[in-house]
Amino acid sequence: MFLPLLELEPVMRKDPTDTEITAALQGRVPAQPIPFHYRLGLILAATVMLVLPLLYVGLIGLVGYGLFWHLTTAHAIFDGIRGRGALLAAVVYVGPIVAGVILILFMFKPLLARPPKVAEPRALDRNREPLLFAFVERLCAVVGSPMPSEIRVDSQVNASAGFRRGLLSLFTNDLVLTVGMPLAAGLTLRQLAGVLAHEFGHFSQAAGMRLTFVVRTVSYWFVRVVYERDALDLWLIRTSEAIDIRIGIVLYLARGCVWCTRWILKALMYIGHGVSSFLLRQMEFDADSYETHLAGSDTFEQTAIRLTELNIYMQGVQQDLTAAFREGRLPDDLTVSLLGQPGQLDTKVVEEIKAGQLETKTGWLDTHPADRDRIAAAKANAQSGLFTIAAPATRLFDDFPSLARLVTQDYYQETMDKDELSKIEMVCAEQELGRQEIEVQATRALEQLTAGQSNVMRPLVFSSACPVASEDAPADQQRWQELGTNLEKLAEAYREKAEAFDESDTRILQTRQAEVLLRAGYTIEHGDFQLQEASVKGAEDARQLAHSTQQELDADLSPFEELVRDRLKLGMALLFHPEHRDHEFDGQSLAQQLLAWWPSLCRVSSLMPELVQLRNAMSSVMLLAQQFGDSDVTQMAFDTVLEKTQDILPMLHAIEAQLGDEKYVLGVGKTAGITLQQYIFPAPLPSEGSDMDGGDISKVLDPASDALDKLYNLYYRLLGRIALASQPLQEVLTADPGDGSAA
Numbered sequence: 001m002f003l004p005l006l007e008l009e010p011v012m013r014k015d016p017t018d019t020e021i022t023a024a025l026q027g028r029v030p031a032q033p034i035p036f037h038y039r040l041g042l043i044l045a046a047t048v049m050l051v052l053p054l055l056y057v058g059l060i061g062l063v064g065y066g067l068f069w070h071l072t073t074a075h076a077i078f079d080g081i082r083g084r085g086a087l088l089a090a091v092v093y094v095g096p097i098v099a100g101v102i103l104i105l106f107m108f109k110p111l112l113a114r115p116p117k118v119a120e121p122r123a124l125d126r127n128r129e130p131l132l133f134a135f136v137e138r139l140c141a142v143v144g145s146p147m148p149s150e151i152r153v154d155s156q157v158n159a160s161a162g163f164r165r166g167l168l169s170l171f172t173n174d175l176v177l178t179v180g181m182p183l184a185a186g187l188t189l190r191q192l193a194g195v196l197a198h199e200f201g202h203f204s205q206a207a208g209m210r211l212t213f214v215v216r217t218v219s220y221w222f223v224r225v226v227y228e229r230d231a232l233d234l235w236l237i238r239t240s241e242a243i244d245i246r247i248g249i250v251l252y253l254a255r256g257c258v259w260c261t262r263w264i265l266k267a268l269m270y271i272g273h274g275v276s277s278f279l280l281r282q283m284e285f286d287a288d289s290y291e292t293h294l295a296g297s298d299t300f301e302q303t304a305i306r307l308t309e310l311n312i313y314m315q316g317v318q319q320d321l322t323a324a325f326r327e328g329r330l331p332d333d334l335t336v337s338l339l340g341q342p343g344q345l346d347t348k349v350v351e352e353i354k355a356g357q358l359e360t361k362t363g364w365l366d367t368h369p370a371d372r373d374r375i376a377a378a379k380a381n382a383q384s385g386l387f388t389i390a391a392p393a394t395r396l397f398d399d400f401p402s403l404a405r406l407v408t409q410d411y412y413q414e415t416m417d418k419d420e421l422s423k424i425e426m427v428c429a430e431q432e433l434g435r436q437e438i439e440v441q442a443t444r445a446l447e448q449l450t451a452g453q454s455n456v457m458r459p460l461v462f463s464s465a466c467p468v469a470s471e472d473a474p475a476d477q478q479r480w481q482e483l484g485t486n487l488e489k490l491a492e493a494y495r496e497k498a499e500a501f502d503e504s505d506t507r508i509l510q511t512r513q514a515e516v517l518l519r520a521g522y523t524i525e526h527g528d529f530q531l532q533e534a535s536v537k538g539a540e541d542a543r544q545l546a547h548s549t550q551q552e553l554d555a556d557l558s559p560f561e562e563l564v565r566d567r568l569k570l571g572m573a574l575l576f577h578p579e580h581r582d583h584e585f586d587g588q589s590l591a592q593q594l595l596a597w598w599p600s601l602c603r604v605s606s607l608m609p610e611l612v613q614l615r616n617a618m619s620s621v622m623l624l625a626q627q628f629g630d631s632d633v634t635q636m637a638f639d640t641v642l643e644k645t646q647d648i649l650p651m652l653h654a655i656e657a658q659l660g661d662e663k664y665v666l667g668v669g670k671t672a673g674i675t676l677q678q679y680i681f682p683a684p685l686p687s688e689g690s691d692m693d694g695g696d697i698s699k700v701l702d703p704a705s706d707a708l709d710k711l712y713n714l715y716y717r718l719l720g721r722i723a724l725a726s727q728p729l730q731e732v733l734t735a736d737p738g739d740g741s742a743a
Contacts (some may be wrong), residue, residue, distance in 0.1 A: 016391055018131045021189065025138040027386045029197065029293040031204065032286050042212075045276045049218040052268045053111075059264065060107045067100035095250040102236070102254040107261055109232065110225030119414045121154035121178050122407055132396045136177065139196055142386065143290055145203035148177040153403065155334055155411040156180035157310045159192075161199035163213060171210075175203060181407045184393045184400070185335035186310045190385070191303040192393035194295030201290030202283070212283055215276045222269035226262060238638065273365055280367040285377055292378045296385025300378040304371050308357045312350055313341035320344075320436055326710055328670040329425040329432070330412060335404045336429035344440045425669045435668070442720025449571075449723040450564050451484075451491035455498050457505050458557060459715055460565050461605045466598045467569045469576035476574055483567040487560065494560040501553045504546040509619050511543035516620040520640040568719075571726045572598070590725055596665045601718040603662045603676065604711055607655055611711055614651045618704055621645055625697065645697045648704050649688045655707060656681050666717060680707050 016024075074096075077089045126133045133151065140147045149164055157180050164176040177199065184192060202209050236258070240251035292300050317337045324330050331337050342350075362370040369377075394400040412421055446454055470476045507530070514529040515536055524534045531538045572594055621644045624637055659677040667674055686699050 015395070016389055018134070021131065021389060021391075021395070022134050022138050024389050025135070025142050025193075025387055027142060029143050029290050029386070031144055032201070032289050041279050041282075045279050046214045048275045049215045049272050052272050053218060053221070056107075056265065056268060057111070059261070060104060063100065063104055063107065067097065067104070070096050070100070091250075095253065098250050099254040099257060102251070103257040103261065106232070106236075106254075106258045110221075110265070119410070121152035122410055124151045124153060129396075129398055131398070135193075135396055136196065139193060139294075140200055140203070142294065143197050143200040143204060145200040146173040146175060148175040148203075149173075150176045152176060152178045153181055153407050154178055155182060155407055157182045157186070157307065157314050157338075159183055159195050159199055161202050181335055181400075181404050182310065182314060182338045183307075184397070185339060185404070186313075187303065187306060187393045188390045189393050189395060190295050190299055190387055190390045191306060192396075193387045194291040194299055194303055194385075197294040198287045198291040201287035204290070212280065215272075215280065219269070219272055219276065222265065222272060226266050226269055277365050277367055281362065281369050284368050285374070288374055288378060289381060292381045292383045292385075294386050296388075297378045297381055297383050299385060301375045304375055305354060305358075308354050308371070309350065310338065312345070312353055313338050316341040316345050320432075323436075323439070323713070324427075324432060325424065326706075326713070327668060328423065329427045329668070331429035331432040332408060332426045333401065333404050333429040334408045334411065335400075337433065340429075340433040340436070344436060423670075427669065438724070439717065439720070442717065442724040445723035445727050446716065446720040449568065449726070451487040453487075453491050453494050453498065453560070453564075454716070454719075455502075456712065456716075457502050458498065458561060459605060459608045459712075460561060460568075460719075461608060462565065462569075462598075462602045464599065464602045466595065467572040467576065469578070470570075470573040473574060473577050476570055480567060480570050480574065483563055483570065487563050487567065490560045490563070494557060497553050497556045501550055501557060504549045504553070507546035508543055508550075509616065511539045511546065512616055512620050513623045515539040515543075516624060516640065516644065520624055521636040568722060572722065575726060593665075594722065594725065596663075597718050597721060600662060600665050600676065601715070601722070603659065604715045604718065607658060607711060608715070610651065610655055610658075611708060614648065614655070614704060615708055617644065617648050617651065618701070618708065621648065621697070621701065625701075641697060645700045646688075648700055649686060652681075652685050652700070652704055652707060653688060655711075656685060666714070666721075680710050 070093075074093055077093060078086065081089050124132065129151075136151060137147055148161065156178075158178075159180060160178045162176060162178075164174045168174075177196070179192075179196075183195070187195070202212075236251060236255060240248045240255060242248075243251075288300070291303075295303070317334060320337060321330060358372050358375075360370045360372070362373050397403055412424075416424075510529045511531070514524060514531055514534075517524060518534075518536050518539065524531070528534060529539070531542055533541070575594060576591060621641060624641045624644070656677055659675070659680060662676045664671060664674050664676050664679040667679070671679060681703060683703070685703060
């Protein structure tokens, strides 16, 4: 069940015993010599990474000294000054003091910043996983590394080795090995042994691993302090713009100084990253040599390719989780979802991504070498490998499925809050795969029905009248064939026009975003957003031109779309023919399901114009909200975001009202029997004109984003199901009316 679905090595026909698995780990991987210049480079890199924060502390001291000097000497400006001059002197004297105190506070803040708490992965018990611990222990002996104090498992397509308690374990052998359950599910024993040998190769480089830990820790600290923002940052921005400019100028001075210190931090970050990157890549090459000696050069290449595949599949799993979460359920085992991805993803796309990954070159600032460089180095080693058992890696675990479900629960608890998780139904992962397979088949059926030209920017709108049973089936079958032929003929021309329409739609979004930035007080450069004139008028003119282009294209696109609409409705009429009324779809009466799907499709398709307006409004607000991470965000921008967010609320309420009491016909489990309104808006919307708790725009943006996602998705799911329901009847519908086989 847990064998990789895309085998890269022949799997043993006979399941090896525990003793055979551990006994197969024989010999010793030769210790990799570390050249003197490499050791020296590691020491220099670690020294630089330690010196950089000290330089920053020194800068704080310099600012403090400057503030002290100002306090003790600048008071001389009051000598002999009276009247208004004294007031100006007070501003000149007090202003730098206030700005200096704020600056020192902001400079000290990164030194005191604590990393966010992250839940530790699940630790394994040796008594419950005897084979895994014995395997790891034997593997450490072969590689020549210390045995980890603890083995943990998580939900990553990865394995890692490090100090169990961070800095507290830096000068001991208190090490921890973390193995991703999806990694174990997708690799063979030989491949996983090689990956673990790579990690233990880091263990064997005792001094190098410790210096690398220092380098990575300092680099991570720099990234956090440069890019993280908190409530204190927002307070400084809003206060400086809210108070009288004669007082606010002091806070503006402080903002400018804070901006400068962050740029200094960023410069130090890049210096440190540049110094350490080469040495970190060299450490990866050294660890790769352990993997190559243990598993072999060919297996190293196969593993690198397989890891790329698994990461692609994991992205597919994340998309499936989003879709399942939308329906109020989640699969109970991520590894089952992972191994089910090859049947759902486009093989051509997967192969293109893999090829692109193998062509990627190593960058100067990359901490890991590119796959092609690592594979080339492994091939140059020309090793056959010490360990050759290619059974599933899951063989190492006493009860892999049960453990995988527990780790999946850990993942959900870590990534979701308790309230969200309590509302979710855990379902069998195999059953969820079956539902996902129906969605995949429906999508492909829709592509076939529309000659591959299903356009999200031009959804079809259907009238509420449901198609009735065909009265002249042979004639309708012939008409159905003719429509398909015509669609094939027009598909290429439609595709070209649709691409032009999509480009115009993108221009409309860009011009709206440019306009809202300009109206919020931001300056955009000539050429930004592809505007000839960087002004509100330039954005309006460009948008009007894009609208005109869309109107011209509409006349060319509509005939093809009308054919698609006619073919879909004609297919339903044929499906309602008495000969086909007994057919089933997904275990239920086809006719009854079609009668249930159609009203929902009509209701959702009627909302498409409103969804376009909502999408346009959302794009502008989201662009402005992204500016809040920058230190130069203005109060005008903040007010504009609130205003634009308020404009979205009436749109949401209008959509909610139009959904009415229409049933959600695709509901399963907790969503079965609810209305479309309850599905799209599970929580009450804020009332129009609400203050959103002083700026909490997420109360509007979150339901707006969910509504867009759910409604577009539901529209295509319903269309796809109708298209898929027609496929079992394809032979009848395309039969020659004269051969006697048609209804």
